[in-house]
Amino acid sequence: MKIPIQRIKNNEKIKIDTYIKNADLGEQGTLITPIHIEGTLTYVGSEEVFFEGHLSATVELTCVKCLKKFKQNFEIDISESYIPQYFLNTAQGKEERDLEELRVLPYQNGVIDIDKIARDILIENIPPYPLCPECRANQ
Ligand SMILES: [Zn+2]
Numbered sequence: 001m002k003i004p005i006q007r008i009k010n011n012e013k014i015k016i017d018t019y020i021k022n023a024d025l026g027e028q029g030t031l032i033t034p035i036h037i038e039g040t041l042t043y044v045g046s047e048e049v050f051f052e053g054h055l056s057a058t059v060e061l062t063c064v065k066c067l068k069k070f071k072q073n074f075e076i077d078i079s080e081s082y083i084p085q086y087f088l089n090t091a092q093g094k095e096e097r098d099l100e101e102l103r104v105l106p107y108q109n110g111v112i113d114i115d116k117i118a119r120d121i122l123i124e125n126i127p128p129y130p131l132c133p134e135c136r137a138n139q
Pocket of ligand 1: 063064066131133134135
């Protein structure tokens, strides 16, 4: 699902409520349920879009200790801003924005790609060394 910036500008706010199937999480895990992402895109000016919402998904992970596969449910609150990729390439963008702290992320080609956002946020929240509930309890 791709939302043109122009549409967000025209409407000021756009509600998102969608399911993303078959998102490829790579080696991080396997998606068991579609990713559910919902929230509001708000145009804040100067090509910047703020997204506030929530994401949920169930992912099958492999325990690093016992190598068993287990399911983990993710419930993630989203609150971040998106600015055009080319803003980040300018000196001004680099100076004024601490990307990690403010959660300002780039978008490309004038569209907000909801599928990509959902996948990126989910992957970011998967622990690098997942432990199954039993191994967690026996730690
Ligand atoms: Zn385990």
